[in-house]
Amino acid sequence: MKIVNGRGLGRLSFHALASSRQLKVTRTAPLYYFESKVGLVAAVAQKGFDALTIRLRECLEKESGDWRSRLVELSATHARYALEQPQLYRAMHTAHLWRSVMKARTSRVLSQAFTWIRRAEASRDETFSVILDGVLQCVRSGQFRTR
């Protein structure tokens, strides 16, 4: 995530990881674990959504105003996260990952890439569920009704 945030998605590679002094595993471990760059980028996307989910949960726990201000603050937290880390936020959008999958050369790499992308999408869905939870909290509080 630090490489993506600092230098952009285009600079993320197994070579860059292997050269990173912050890496606490062997130089070949990332390639063994992720198998392809798609897997690596999808793992970054997953971590990005997980971190956003935590921020949104913290916002919901903190915010105690009326329903409109709660939802406005929730959206502000979301926007701030994206704009403070534009490179990471770009990486979190999986459309380019699906395009990359089409270039996979072997069924094994393809299968592994699918697995990583599904994980990223699960984290993205979890982020959405926190936003939905914020709306539901407002509904449960009786401040507004929905269909």
Add this chain to the structure above:
Amino acid sequence: MYAQDSLEHDSPHAIARLLTVVVDGYVFQVLEEHVAADLPVEDHVRYVKHLVDLALPRFGNR
């Protein structure tokens, strides 16, 4: 002051989608289309808050 603080015609899921659409649409314009890209983050955040505030009652009162 809005005429009514009611979103009874819209489901929670749709409202949550509305929030993400506003944020992601705005972020896309800033990051990919470079609209007002030189403004500080907090200025953008203030504008997103304004947009969400505008969208919510309109969405709820249609």
